[in-house]
Amino acid sequence: MSRKRIAVVGAGIGGLSAAGRLAAAGHAVDLYEAQSFAGGKAGSEMIGDYRFDTGPSLLTMPFVFDDWFKALGKRREDYVEFIPLSPITSYFFPDGTRLKSYSEREKLLDEIASATTEDPRNVARYLDHAARVYTIAAKVFLFHSLHEWSTYRSLDFIRSLPGLPLIGGASTMDRINRKFFTDPRLVQLFNRYATYNGSNPYRTPGTMSLIPHVEYNLGAYGVGGGIYALPQGMRKAAEEVGVRFHFNTAVDQILTQGRRINGIRIGGEKIAYDAVVSNADVLTTYDKLLQRPEERNAMRYRKLEPSSSGIVFYWGVKREFDELSLHNILFSSDYPAEFASIFEKGEVPEEPTVYINITSKLTREDAPSGGENWFILINAPAARGQDWERIVGETRERVERIISTHLKLPVGELIEAEGSLNPPEIEARTSSTYGSLYGIASNSISSSFSRHRNRSRRYPGLYFVGGSAHPGGGMPLALLSGSIAADLISKRS
Secondary structure, eight states, X not given: OOOOEEEEEOOSHHHHHHHHHHHHTTOEEEEEOSSSSSOTTSOEEEETTEXXXXXXXXXXXXXXXXXXXXXXXXXXXXXXXXXXOSXXXXXXXXXXXXXXXOSSXXXXXXXXXXXXXXXXXXXXXXXXXXXXXXXXHXXXXXXXXXXXXXXXXXXXXXXXXXXXXXXXXXXXXHHHHHHHOSSHHHHHHHHGGGGGGTOOTTTSBGGGGHHHIIIIISOOEEETTOTTHHHHHHHHHHXXXXXXXXXXXXXXXXXEETTEEEEEEETTEEEEOSEEEEOSOHHHIXXXXXXXXXXXXXXXXXXXXXOOEEEEEEEEESSOOTTOOSEEEEOOSOHHHHHHIIIIIOOOOSSOOEEEEOGGGTOGGGSOTTOEEEEXXXXXXXXXXXXXXXXXXXXXXXXXXXXXXXXXXXXXXGEEEEEEEOHHHHHHHHOOGGGOSSSBOOOSTTHHHHSBOSBOSSSTTEEEOSTTBTTOSSHHHHHHHHHHHHHHHHXXX
């Protein structure tokens, strides 16, 4: 294998993944990050005496991270601590129902039997179904490139062929869930998993029922020190195998000779590289880094439906709540209307579902004694010129009212530190077009094939990683995108 000089643009999970794997394979790797830290959306922020993770909050598929560290000759547990969660999430329904979810099957079934009218055997059947979908689909759709002929000649693909008609691609997540459950609360709970990649459960393919599998059957985890500790551990391991990090360094342009990638430009300096891995959003890469917004792939991608974005409120609350867990969901009373607002009207729902992540439940130092750090996320549409100052103000009032109703006290009186984040700010901070959290939405049967390929055929030497590229959004998939890209580069050396 020839040793290549490679530039990685962006230190999100996908960029870190590609950089570490490439350096471990013997390549010379420089990673450039415009921000002062590694992690991308998985950042950290202090507001007063409260620390907040600024992005992802739940870790699943821990084995993909273990495998990444192993590929670097490291042990993941020497860099970052994964903590199994029990319970995973506390759910609050508009009718007053409360239940907790668990990855321990018997605990989960007992909880559902006591809190709902659902036959627990239906839940067991559903989770077994989700496991089958994962077994059939994951190796092809998640762990390999969908855009390389070698994937379709592989033993994994050949073995998956008989099962592909059974994975629900022609149905929707909502229809699949209604087939299994009679209690509408359970339908709503499992419809929620469409939001894990910013999609609409009433349109996303039933194949996405593999998402509950990774949480309930494979387990859900917190991270010691917060999710932010994960990219910091990855950065340390990557540095140890030779990745050179350049923080506070924005790449202005990816350079080409003809169509062949031959380097980058930072300020007035041109730096030669054999290949470039872009962890920036696909459209940001074409529009700003390649400076070719009329490129046909950019034009195609611009027509695709973006995933949802979010409005985030950071609240430092001067009280502890035993009824709240690390993860909490306060459901709206009209889930179809909520998703119609986001994806059809481009509006924030009048009655949103409220997610509250409280890392001080796991890492006590994240909040002062007697207090909690509430990271509150509301699903929101992609930024398309809405009046976000007005929307954020109105949404804050609704969120405070919803939480106060569930907790039966005026929570506004307890907030002593506060901040917020809206979709245009997400776009500006993370180069995520429209502030979309997961690139494009998975709202059609073809969406898996619509995500941008990891290796550009149009521009030899250019590779794409992160949530807007294959296999999609979320930390495990972003990491897999980096691994796929690194393998493609090494195979072509």
